[in-house]
Amino acid sequence: MYSAAFPPSSRYVVDLRSDTVTRPTPEMYEAMQNAPVGDDVLGDDPTVTELEELAAKMTGKEAALFVPSGTMGNQIALASHCDRGDAIIVEEEAHIVYYEVGGPAMLAGVVTFTLPSNRGAMDPGNVEKHFLKRNLHTPGTSLLCLENTHNRGGGSIIPIETMREYRLIAEQHDVKIHLDGARVFNAAVALGVPVIDITEHVDSVNFCLSKGLRSPVGSLLCGSHDLIDKGRIWRKRFGGGMRQAGILAACGLVSLTKMVDRLAEDHARAKDLAKRISVLPGLSIDLDTVETNMVLVNTDAPAGDWQAWLAEAGVLCFPVAAHRLRLVFHGDIDDDCVDRAEKAFQEVADRCQHGITN
Numbered sequence: 001m002y003s004a005a006f007p008p009s010s011r012y013v014v015d016l017r018s019d020t021v022t023r024p025t026p027e028m029y030e031a032m033q034n035a036p037v038g039d040d041v042l043g044d045d046p047t048v049t050e051l052e053e054l055a056a057k058m059t060g061k062e063a064a065l066f067v068p069s070g071t072m073g074n075q076i077a078l079a080s081h082c083d084r085g086d087a088i089i090v091e092e093e094a095h096i097v098y099y100e101v102g103g104p105a106m107l108a109g110v111v112t113f114t115l116p117s118n119r120g121a122m123d124p125g126n127v128e129k130h131f132l133k134r135n136l137h138t139p140g141t142s143l144l145c146l147e148n149t150h151n152r153g154g155g156s157i158i159p160i161e162t163m164r165e166y167r168l169i170a171e172q173h174d175v176k177i178h179l180d181g182a183r184v185f186n187a188a189v190a191l192g193v194p195v196i197d198i199t200e201h202v203d204s205v206n207f208c209l210s211k212g213l214r215s216p217v218g219s220l221l222c223g224s225h226d227l228i229d230k231g232r233i234w235r236k237r238f239g240g241g242m243r244q245a246g247i248l249a250a251c252g253l254v255s256l257t258k259m260v261d262r263l264a265e266d267h268a269r270a271k272d273l274a275k276r277i278s279v280l281p282g283l284s285i286d287l288d289t290v291e292t293n294m295v296l297v298n299t300d301a302p303a304g305d306w307q308a309w310l311a312e313a314g315v316l317c318f319p320v321a322a323h324r325l326r327l328v329f330h331g332d333i334d335d336d337c338v339d340r341a342e343k344a345f346q347e348v349a350d351r352c353q354h355g356i357t358n
Helices: 026-034 046-059 070-081 103-108 124-129 160-172 184-191 225-237 246-258 263-277 303-312 335-353
Strands: 063-067 087-091 111-115 141-147 176-180 204-208 219-223 294-299 318-321 324-328
Touching: 026 246, 046 063, 046 204, 046 219, 046 246, 063 070, 063 225, 063 246, 070 103, 070 141, 070 176, 070 204, 070 219, 070 225, 124 160, 141 160, 160 176, 184 204, 184 263, 219 225, 263 294, 263 335, 294 303, 303 318, 303 324, 303 335
Parallel strands: 087 111, 087 141, 141 176, 176 204
Antiparallel strands: 063 219, 204 219, 294 324, 318 324
């Protein structure tokens, strides 16, 4: 697999590895230059405060906490919601399980129960069956973790009705819900609803500014005043306390006020390229699964080979399984990039069909 530092070929590079590769906009650079700042650890950075208040309002929560990364936001949530030795329930291919380096065990000290799903949406009845009551032998379930949109599900959306069902069963069992909403604004835009229509069904939500919303750094954990007070302590404990962080928070304000509706462009381009390349020999795509800004491409040849061939043709992407590529669309991908990506896929497909792979 090519690393994030993979040197681009001499050909025009279309970078579909992730929406984390987006560059800040000119308006963000201007906002950084003009941002009033203080010391956020001491609680007096006005730009951070403004960003946190806006995030809390948009998600319908009492308070918010600006953190360096989505992983840190998720781990702060787990540590703040749970006592050591508690059990959490999480989908079996969730980011919290796959991509946070064992953080739930190492940092929060929780037991993780993983459940299967339909593209990230666990069956509520099965979830309820796995709620445990604390006793002499058994850890109690204190937290249900959801991911919307779901990364390894290909940017899939958990239906709002399913979110309501999770809320109902969680309340019946005195279990809190945390949403890894790294791309929750993608879900909201795709559904045509304000983000609060999704986040109202959870106790806390972490969302990223540094993916489709185009900020260079940062995520926000939103929840109750009590949770965020605990989270502020955990952020400091994890080494995430920042000083003149208003320089970064200024970009976040641009993200939340100017970049949300733009996500629809990424979704449209994802669907467009998916339709174009789904007909190529050696590839298959379930077009019904292209809900937001990701496309999962099934390959007859090993996905790692396709990755290398596409890189030579000027398109960067990642394999997510032995015969599956993931393409992620973002603000630095325009219509010309889509045309170039289609041409690269066509070129590689033709070479494969004629046995020319070197």
